[in-house]
Amino acid sequence: MSLVEVDEAFKTFPSRQRGGDPVRALRGVSLRVEAGETLAVIGESGSGKSTLGRAVLRLLDLDSGSVRLDGVDLASLSPKELRAKRADMQIVFQEPYESLNPRMSIGAIVAEPLQIHRSDLGSTEIRTRVHEALERVGLTGNTAARLPGELSGGQQQRVGVARAIISQPKFVVLDEPTSSLDLSIRAQILALLAEIQQDLGLAYLFVSHDMHTVEKVSDRIAVMYLGEIVETAPTLDLFRSPQHAYTRTLLSARLSADPREKHAYKAFQGDTSVRDAVPAGEQG
Amino acid sequence: MTETTPTTPETVLDVQGLTVDIATPDGVVHAVRGIDLAVGRGEILGVVGESGCGKSTTIKGILGLLPPNATVGADKIELAGHGDLLRTPTKKMRHVRGRRIGFVAQNPFGSLNPIYSIERQFHELQKAHGTKVSKKESREIAHAMLDGVGIVNPDRVLDGFAHQLSGGMAQRVVIALATTLSPQLLIADEPTTGLDVTVQAQIMDLISGLVRSEQRSMLLVTHDLGVIAQYAQRVVVMLDGKVVEHGRVEDVMVDPQHEYTRKLISSVPKREELHDVIG
Numbered sequence: 260m261s262l263v264e265v266d267e268a269f270k271t272f273p274s275r276q277r278g279g280d281p282v283r284a285l286r287g288v289s290l291r292v293e294a295g296e297t298l299a300v301i302g303e304s305g306s307g308k309s310t311l312g313r314a315v316l317r318l319l320d321l322d323s324g325s326v327r328l329d330g331v332d333l334a335s336l337s338p339k340e341l342r343a344k345r346a347d348m349q350i351v352f353q354e355p356y357e358s359l360n361p362r363m364s365i366g367a368i369v370a371e372p373l374q375i376h377r378s379d380l381g382s383t384e385i386r387t388r389v390h391e392a393l394e395r396v397g398l399t400g401n402t403a404a405r406l407p408g409e410l411s412g413g414q415q416q417r418v419g420v421a422r423a424i425i426s427q428p429k430f431v432v433l434d435e436p437t438s439s440l441d442l443s444i445r446a447q448i449l450a451l452l453a454e455i456q457q458d459l460g461l462a463y464l465f466v467s468h469d470m471h472t473v474e475k476v477s478d479r480i481a482v483m484y485l486g487e488i489v490e491t492a493p494t495l496d497l498f499r500s501p502q503h504a505y506t507r508t509l510l511s512a513r514l515s516a517d518p519r520e521k522h523a524y525k526a527f528q529g530d531t532s533v534r535d536a537v538p539a540g541e542q543g
Numbered sequence: 544m545t546e547t548t549p550t551t552p553e554t555v556l557d558v559q560g561l562t563v564d565i566a567t568p569d570g571v572v573h574a575v576r577g578i579d580l581a582v583g584r585g586e587i588l589g590v591v592g593e594s595g596c597g598k599s600t601t602i603k604g605i606l607g608l609l610p611p612n613a614t615v616g617a618d619k620i621e622l623a624g625h626g627d628l629l630r631t632p633t634k635k636m637r638h639v640r641g642r643r644i645g646f647v648a649q650n651p652f653g654s655l656n657p658i659y660s661i662e663r664q665f666h667e668l669q670k671a672h673g674t675k676v677s678k679k680e681s682r683e684i685a686h687a688m689l690d691g692v693g694i695v696n697p698d699r700v701l702d703g704f705a706h707q708l709s710g711g712m713a714q715r716v717v718i719a720l721a722t723t724l725s726p727q728l729l730i731a732d733e734p735t736t737g738l739d740v741t742v743q744a745q746i747m748d749l750i751s752g753l754v755r756s757e758q759r760s761m762l763l764v765t766h767d768l769g770v771i772a773q774y775a776q777r778v779v780v781m782l783d784g785k786v787v788e789h790g791r792v793e794d795v796m797v798d799p800q801h802e803y804t805r806k807l808i809s810s811v812p813k814r815e816e817l818h819d820v821i822g
Contacts, residue, residue, distance in 0.1 A: 303739035303740065303741060303742075304710075304739055441593040441594050441766065442593060442766065442768075442807055442810040443593065443806060443807065443810050445810065446810040468739065468740065469740075470740065471769070508741055509740065509741065511744070512740040512741045512743065512744040513740065513769070514743075514744070514747075514767070514769025514770055514772065514773045515769055515772060515773065516768035516769050516771075516772045516796060516808055517772060517796060517797065518772040518773065518792045518793050518796050518797065519793070519797065521773070522744070522773050524741070524744035524745065524748060526741070526745070527741070
């Protein structure tokens with residue numbers, strides 16, 4: 260049994276435009292995430308990767324198919340049971356500032372999961388654990404008294420990580436956790452996430468559009484295109500011998516920072532026509 | 544290793560000692576602190592740096608697009624065939640922008656007017672620059688421009704509005720508008736940031752093709768080292784309002800001399816390195 264098991268997940272959203280076609284965000288997605296590993300889900304806007312990231316946490320309900328964490332079907336849980344289960348599965352969002360309540364202190368933000376999931380803990384114990392979590396992500400204890408707006412983007416994302424790990428989850432969805440950060444800050448956050456994974460034995464589902472990033476951080480990569488996983492492979496294999504034509508297109512669109520490695524973009528057949536058919540706003 | 548002169552003989556834009564001071568309630572911020580750069584004909588000069596380094600302020604200073612609380616100074620901002628932009632009156636700068644310098648901003652939807660049809664925006668551009676063209680001629684020109692940027696059905700796009708376009712299509716329209724009056728210099732501020740990677744590759748191939756085939760010049764501002772390495776001939780690395788390194792892409796990106804450039808290039812460490820940090 261794998262830690263996370265997704266089978267035949269389907270999800271369709273109604274069109275945002277009147278009379279438009281519904282958006283088939285997930286079209287029969289199945290995947291496994293093993294304990295302690297990082298599975299990257301890569302795709303472009305409209306591929307369904309963010310929908311998948313939310314569906315595996317049951318932040319949205321599937322039309323059909325199932326998601327199991329530790330063998331437990333998340334759809335079978337009562338609201339109360341689901342809430343308890345959420346201690347085991349957390350998420351770090353793309354926009355750190357928008358995912359932190361601007362009026363709550365950092366300490367209160369990081370403490371919130373404990374207050375929900377660990378009502379047995381006293382306030383002194385919670386305060387100790389908040390300080391530990393902040394130090395764990397490289398922030399000093401006195402950050403607890405500050406507000407999100409007083410922190411830099413990198414520090415805000417560290418707070419997002421602290422909040423995600425304080426309930427000691429087994430599984431964390433990272434939804435583009437570094438794409439709004441500057442390059443050097445990005446490297447620090449990726450190193451932090453790797454360190455935390457090794458210490459706590461967490462499994463990550465790393466949702467990203469950036470091949471450069473997933474190449475560095477993932478054990479395996481699942482490539483999504485228009486609601487389907489077209490290929491899943493260990494990271495090295497995927498880069499060495501991509502099997503699907505769309506994976507080859509994605510790889511050819513990578514721009515190496517080394518000018519000696521010349522890129523030669525190869526369009527995926529039907530690539531632009533499909534893309535142009537996607538309504539504006541569905542794209543980044 | 545420092546190569547401050549363009550790779551091509553003819554200099555199109557020559558900026559010397561550019562400074563930008565911005566007055567804020569908390570005092571003056573020295574956003575750009577004396578930078579030199581030169582762009583040659585047929586050349587793409589990349590300007591790279593992280594948020595707050597002053598790269599966008601630099602190009603807005605060159606274009607005269609900064610708000611009144613900003614003070615731009617320079618020894619010169621010389622545009623070939625025109626003269627010193629710093630000494631060009633505000634009204635005349637309007638004609639420089641569009642006719643002599645084409646500008647492509649990061650967000651195409653911010654550049655396009657949401658309530659005018661795309662056709663009308665091409666016509667307004669001609670009118671604003673005093674070109675006497677009929678609506679019919681303007682549409683023909685626009686049709687050819689859209690065709691040139693790889694839009695399959697120009698008529699459909701011309702009759703439509705910005706919100707009906709995908710991000711990649713909208714950026715193609717902006718590039719077509721920016722090049723309609725055949726400016727010799729293009730300035731692009733993160734033209735592909737926010738676009739999908741496959742769309743980014745298509746747009747950058749388009750832009751570099753336009754520069755090469757027409758012998759135009761381009762100042763390309765981006766935080767993306769891949770874009771610089773693959774498309775620019777020379778690069779300027781900015782930090783805290785200053786240029787810290789300047790040279791040919793194959794020198795700077797392969798064998799960076801400045802510590803900050805080295806840090807930027809190695810910013811996404813290899814997987815093994817990540818674990819070394821920990822172990």
